[in-house]
Amino acid sequence: MCAVFGGIYCLRHSITCLLLDKDSNRCKAVIDSQGQRISCSHFVMEDGYVGADRKKLISRAVLITDSSVLLSDSDQQVTSVLTSVSMVTVPPIAAGCPAVRMVELCSSTMTCMPGTYLVHLTCQSVGSAYEDLSPVVTKMFRTAESPEQENCPSVLWCLYFNVTDGSGLEVEGYDLPSNVYVCSGPDAALGHDHAIKQAESIFQKILPDEDFCPPAPNPEDIIYDGDNPSSSTGRRRREQERRRREQGGG
Structure with a gap:
């Protein structure tokens, strides 16, 4: 969205420090990792810069498979765009395990090669991503750990990782200059409602007389x-x- 509306990106330039005006308690410029000074009227940063207490995590897995988990007479690859994305909620497979949301995309979504499927699995972390999600993967797909699942899609590639749950982070309460704002990262929700509300809140503080994302x-x-x-x-x-x-x- 920023680039669409004329924003300028300084790629691979992280921020190392802020330059403050002591009299006004405002950030007047930042210094990037290349030593360049960039003047600014406002500064929006992600919570990692303020050492936020990251207590909640999300477990995620990304798979590439050779067929769909859907049981259908017709191949999902040739159906309409409306059926090119499938979503399944997998109940906890054992006591203490989280429910898992699985989203499967076929090649018509332009996210994977023809003849393959891209699968995202997400849940609130109880342990590591592998501990939380591998039981679901081995139950619903054929893997090296579950070769007996002959009628299930085969996993061609997989990656497990944990990320911070942005919905559990407080962005207020930091002793920051008046024109510095903190935003959190992604959460476990399927949509982007949390991020949009947070962006609108910051936008209204910076430009209170302007419309947020006008049509x-x-x-x-x-x-x-x-x-x-x-x-x-x-x-x-x-x-x-x-x-x-x-x-x-x-």
């Missing part, structure tokens, strides 16, 4: 730089946009 303007109302709205070029472009919308069904 895109009608293409016919866009005036291009250097165009006179009443000129033949401006009219021609608006007509082209109108035709594209009509051909695309609105």
Whole structure:
């Protein structure tokens, strides 16, 4: 979203320190890992910079398989886009084990090679990611640890890892300059509601008189730089946009 609306990225440049104005208690600039000074009016950072207490973790696994977990007469690879993503909630397989959410994507989603499937498994951490999720993987897929599962999809590649649960982190209460804001990382939810609400809250503090993510303007109302709205070029472009919308069904 930042790049879409004209944001500039300084790739591989982490922040090493903040320069503060003692009189106003505001951050006036930052120094990056290359020693470059970047002036700023506001500074938004992730919670890792303030040493947040990371108590809650998420266990995740990513698999590439050779077939779908869905039992169907037709192959999911050739069905419509509406069925190209499948979601299953796996109940706890034993006492003390977490419920696991599994999302499977076929190649029509452009996330994996044709003939393969990409599977994401997520749960709240009880132990390590491998301890939490490998029992589900060996029960639902054919792996080196479960070769007897001959009728199940075979795992071609897998990765287990733990990440911090951003929903369990408090972003308030830090003794920070007045124009420095903290945001948390991803959580275990399927959507991005938590991140969007947090982004809107920070946005309103920085730009209280502006709308957060306003709807895109009608293409016919866009005036291009250097165009006179009443000129033949401006009219021609608006007509082209109108035709594209009509051909695309609105």
